[in-house]
Amino acid sequence: MSRLATIDLGAISRNVETLRAASGRITSMAVVKADGYGHGAVPSARAALEGGADWLGVATIEEALELREAGIEAPILAWLHETDATFPLAVLRDIDLGVSSLVQLEAIASLTPAVGIHLKVDTGLGRSGATPEDWPALVAAAAAHERAGRVRVRGVWSHLSNAGEEADLEQVARFAAALDVVAASGVEPELVHLAATAASLRLPEARFTMVRFGIGCYGLSPFGDATSHDLGLTPAMTLSTTVASTKRVPPGQGVSYGFRYRTAGETTLALVPLGYADGVPRSASGRGPVSINGVTYRVAGTIAMDQFVIDVGDDAVATGDRVTLFGDPATGVPSADEWALAAGTINYEIVTRIGQRVRREYV
Template identity: 50%
Template sequence: MINIGGASGGAWTLPPLAEAVVDLDAIAHNTRVLAGRTEADLLAVVKADAFGHGFLEVARTALASGARWLGVTSQAEALALRVAGIEAPVLSWLHAPDEDFGPAVAARVDLSVASVAHLDAVVAAAERVGRRADVHLKVDTGLSRNGATEDDWPELVRLAHGQEAAGRVRVRGIWSHLAGSGLPGDPLDGAQLRRFNRALATARRLGLNPEVAHLAGSAALVGRPETHFDLVRPGIALYGVEPLPGRSVGLRPAMTLRSRVILTKRVPAGTGIAYGHDYVAPVATTLALVPVGYADGVPRSAAGRAEVWIGGRRHPVAGRVTMDQIVVDVGDLPVRTGDEVLLFGRGDRGEPTVVDWARWAGTNPHEIFTGIGARVIRRYLPIRSGRRSGGRERVRV
């Protein structure tokens, strides 16, 4: 239910039109499964509101289930974790060099440094705050996004070593990001691993002794143990999506996206449905109106392929996905207003999964998760395993 305060002091309780149900027991299970596959420490990636799952809820669950670190992209995300009372190590890694890093340094947030300009900004913040900054130097080993190039790497290392000797920073980590598949034998990953080892050797030759080296995300965690080093960074796997196609390690999808039928109508054969009449009913059929659309994260590009689960069966989305609603062709199924509609879930009953939606939309599950809009409330199922106390379901609007 959604509680809304009224202007005159009253309040209304409204049933949600759509909700994303997040099973924290699945997050806990996935964290334990992933931690069990490596000797390295686990950094749970909770950027982008934990891929749309809720970053505080996921962060606390992952830390209670075996993760030692948390990873985010921005100072804002990192500081929100600190404000919420989370004391575990947090690495933040995507910044402009003109940011004021003072708040992050004061809050003991580890900062990724990808260039001399970034290092200078972090050092300036450390001097203002009066606290040594913990940094992770990032080397670009082939993804060609963030990180210092191989040519620029020695200078960044030398300057960082000098600032470490002066007590302004501690080079706590050296890291990079893989571009390949994570499959054993992938030549792209293999080339990056060799470059990363060379960068580590250069850093140590020039006097650095980092606490952690890290390279592997979800796929390499599962598929390439030689990339694990001291820390691994699972992202999509934490949320229950198997990172290597065709290779299950026993992860459990954590999110179910569901809505309900708000109108049904019987239409004759030849009825055109939604804008443009891209879909025309081939026979007399029943249409079910579902109040979710691309403003809620249902990808418009999935039209013509997407299916949803109603009454124990899959049914096609009829016509275009619009901003606020979709129409479903349920045939002769006796669907009624109020019936549950599963857009995606675990898939164990045959319902669509987030992987199905990603395929229909021509994207990845990451985009489906993070695209779920603010109108969709998140409801949390507590951990049931006994590793953490249970409690009532929690709702975040």
């Protein structure tokens, strides 16, 4: 029995190169937060750098420290900080820090040596970042600290909402206004970044001097109207296991909790040893696709914590046969997008939620 996520590192490298070419080969950041969107942060980071990424992006300082401990020396930005953030360790390990408030700025500016900071303005997403009202004071304080040698204002940035072109262009305009405040302060950041994968591909106005590649690094599309193949990307993760057991059952056999599924006739049930404890979404019960011996089946009944069932009819499916939940659809298996549709979610969540009980294998 083998719960296995096979990660194609070559695909990650090629995906980064494809994204770089599509966005004009400007400075790029590969985002490897959340354990590389479930693919493994350190191997994914190395593969992305091999593909030409200039920077790495993570949410937390702890994620950045993991990369440093692995010997990765590329520039790293960490941006999501709690009140007990380990700023001193970040400074010692040369990790750039996102700054969204005066409180964060003052805590960082009190440390030595001076660290690179990326000032974040909230352009409308309503999450982190200084509001337009607080932005001038944050910029002025950062400029003063930079003149005193306490910080290096290396970047200015924000996040788009991906709520449609009109909304994104409104955010671009707000970001441009925020940059005017920065210019008036005398600060000259080398990195100005707003676009992630979606905007880097479809919104040239948002590219500025750096783009951030997130889901695209892993070969998945951020769009509902374009597949990975359409974008020239290759999904890097294949999730598979083996059939744990099979049994012949009569018509009317109830399957899994709640008997949401009953067999229509005499049939064979195959037990698949993956469940919601492994990140397989329970909400895809009765709908999630799998491939066995080149044939696609749907989950029969409820996905349980450790397992689910497939009704394979009279097909010759045996214990030990490989079961692929998702991978590169070009190889004839289901995609993470199909699982996202079955679960009522997005492909980001499908790959990121795959748990540690699933072994990662890198090829």
